[in-house]
Amino acid sequence: MxxxxxxxxxxxxxxxxxxxxxxxxxxxxxxxxxxxxxxxxxxxxxxxxxxxxxxxxxxxxxxxxxxxxxxxxxxxxxxxxxxxxxxxxxxxxxxxxxxxxxxxxxxxxxxxxxxxxxxxxxxxxxxxxxxxxxxxxxxxxxxxxxxxxxxxxxxxxxxxxxxxxxxxxxxSPEPVDRARKQETQLRGLLVTALEKSIQTNDVLYARLPASVRYRATGALTAWREFRKEAEAFAPSSLAAMLKTDPPTMLVRDYAEITRRLLPHGVEDVPPENLAVHASHSVVWQAFDERHGVLYEPTPALHRLLDQAYIADDVPIGALELPVETLCIIPEPSRWAQTGESEAIALFRGTKATANGRSRIISVVTCSRSADARRSMVVDALDLSLDDPGKTIRELLDDAFSEPQPGDGEIRQHWRHALDYAIKMLLYLTARDAHVVHDRDYSEAPREFSGLGKRKRVERLAQIEQLYDRHIVGPAILDRESTDSLLTDGVHHEVRGHWRRPHFRMQPHGPNSSLRKLAFIGPTIVRPDRLGL
Incomplete structure (x- = not known):
């Protein structure tokens, strides 16, 4: 308007x-x-x-x-x-x-x-x-x-x-007038935060991980100002909620806060759309407040994990997070592909249940939308850690035990995203992974002697598009292709072939009475029959 x-x-x-x-x-x-x-x-x-x-x-x-x-x-x-x-x-x-x-x-x-x-x-x-x-x-x-x-x-x-x-x-305003003025200021800060959140969908930031986009546009700073002003109104601290509440709760709470403060929306953006943008942003606010860490598999490891599978006997207790909060960034070339996620964030925490508090891992996926009216789709799910002996596949089945509209599609989405994330975490657990800590953002120089004000502002804006990350995996694999391998044509016997990489529980110790998680890489079966 x-x-x-x-x-x-x-x-x-x-x-x-x-x-x-x-x-x-x-x-x-x-x-x-x-x-x-x-x-x-x-x-x-x-x-x-x-x-x-x-x-x-x-x-x-x-x-x-x-x-x-x-x-x-x-x-x-x-x-x-x-x-x-x-x-x-x-x-x-x-x-x-x-x-x-x-x-x-x-x-x-x-x-x-x-x-x-x-x-x-x-x-x-x-x-x-x-x-x-x-x-x-x-x-x-x-x-x-x-x-x-x-x-x-x-x-x-x-x-x-x-x-x-x-x-x-x-x-001089009366107490009621002061409260109205504060609420007006709060709505203005909310509008600013939402505007900067919407800017994260701009093509200028498309190549950046989601958490970095919210920092680069100034959205995280704008939301911080909103939370500071909201302390006078909120029954509990929004900053504290970001550090403790599961994202599944936060996305609902922030959507409701936005609907209440902006019931009529803003120019050209209806209230429900604003609620969606608020619920998307709160994931990365929580990630920022919890000092989340980015993990990027190398292209070679990405292909290896893509081919690997998880044996049915691997329990959830074998899953360990290297930090309390992290985000896995799949290979960027696949972000826009149907069914793929551009970010998989994991938050370790607790959740209130009928029997007290349950230990959980909250998983959030961020995907490009096929709907032209929506740029991104964010989904959240809580996985219970209370039964460490339950297998990962049983846990996934429990998560989708109650039929829901569109259940088949969303189930497939979660199976694919969780399969990738869990394989990444199991890989870190099962072997000494090759990890390089890249600190491009932290180590970027921020003092520019000789630059004018405009050039300095431009350079600082460029730095905001850098980010720290852990690069996981080898640069190349020892064996990248199996398509060219020949077979000897002998029937009724096991032919020479590559076995897919996989995770399984491997017996060890006295009389093989103990079990440990093992990652079995690509293995040649019957190499004598490969005809090499």
Whole structure:
């Protein structure tokens, strides 16, 4: 919705009100068409309060214009809100506060001009229109209702002398007004955080891991400012929630917070879409607050894991996270492929259950959407660690034991994503993996002597697109291809072939009474029959 300011105010048809004005308090006005009321001692009201009364009146009269004389000494207002209607409860205050916040700068500019135009009209989108005029130079037409605000004569006489230094009447806010102002500021911070979160879908950041995109656009910083302001309203600390609550809970909580604070959405973005963006962002807020670590398999390891399988007897107790919070970044060339994830984040934590608290690993996948209306799809799932003897395949079956709409597709998505993530973690557990800690972001120089301000800002923005990571796996495999291997053509016997890499529980110890996790790499079976 675009705001415009017009200095030549359009004229509405003139109406007359035959009934004498009723004397009312500012908090006891009844809005009725044809009504004419007077508010005594208007100097005790703030300019924002007077404008709010007129705006609320127009909304109550189905958008018809309301004329308010004495909005300031010598200034008359005509406001019409068109199709905008007053929502219930605190939402009406939010709408009016937003309108005031948008017109205030233009009104101050007009009032403080040495020789201001006779009138000024401010249009907010296609519905809201506010016309202000100096009574001695501009005739503001009548509206469906007339409100007169009377000022103390001494104040009215002094106002022309002081208007350029103090153009508005501003009062120390009451506790309720302060709370409203804080909530307005909070909504503004939320809008900023959401705008920067939406920017993560820009093609400029497409090559970056999701967690890095939220830092590079400034979204993480904007959300931090929002959380700081929200501490005055939230029953519990949002920062503490990010560090302790499972992502499955956080995505619901942040979606609900966004719906409550922005029930009507923002320009061109409906409230449900904003809730989705908030729920996506909270995953990476939690990842940042928990100091999550990125793990990137090398292309060679990626292909090896892609070919490997997990034996049915591998228990969940064999799964170990190298850190409390991590994100696995699959090979970028596969991010846009159907069914693939561009990020698989894992959070170790606890979750309240009927029997107390359960140890869990929360898994979150981030995938490119096939729906043109949505750039990303984020899914979250909790895996219980309370029964370490349960096999991984049994655990996956438990997670999807209750049929749900679209169950087949989502089950396949999770099986594929979890299979990849678990194989990566088992690989780290089962052998001494080759791991290189790349610290491009931490070690990037941030002092640029000799650079101008603009160049320095550009360079710092480039640094924000760098990131630290753990690169896992060899650069190349000893045997990358099996397609060229020949067989001897002998039937009824095991032919020479490559066995797929896999994870299994291997007996060891006295009388093979113990079992340990083993990774069996690509193995040649009957090499004597390969014909090499």
């Amino acid at each position: 675009q705001d415009t300011i017009l200095t030549d105010a359009a004229q509405f048809p003139r109406k007359t009100h035959g009934e004498p004005a009723r004397i009312v308090d500012d908090d006891s006005i009844e809005f009725r068409e044809g009504e004419h009321v007077t508010i005594r001692d208007g100097s005790s009201l703030s300019t924002a309060g007077v404008v709010s009364i007129a705006v609320l009146g127009s909304m109550a009269l189905a958008g018809k214009p309301v004329r308010c004389s004495g909005v300031l000494p010598g200034v008359t207002l005509l406001v019409s809100t068109g199709a905008l209607r007053a929502p219930g409860g605190n939402e009406a205050d939010q709408v009016i506060d937003d309108i005031w916040g948008r017109i205030r700068p233009g009104l101050v500019d007009w009032l403080t001009m040495r020789t201001s135009p006779a009138g000024v009209t401010m249009a907010l989108g296609s519905d809201i229109r506010l016309e202000f005029g100096w009574d001695d130079r501009h005739r503001v037409c009548d509206g469906a209702m007339q409100i007169d605000v009377e000022h103390d004569p001494a104040f009215a006489a002094e106002y022309p002398k002081r208007r350029r230094q103090h153009p508005l009447v501003e009062r």
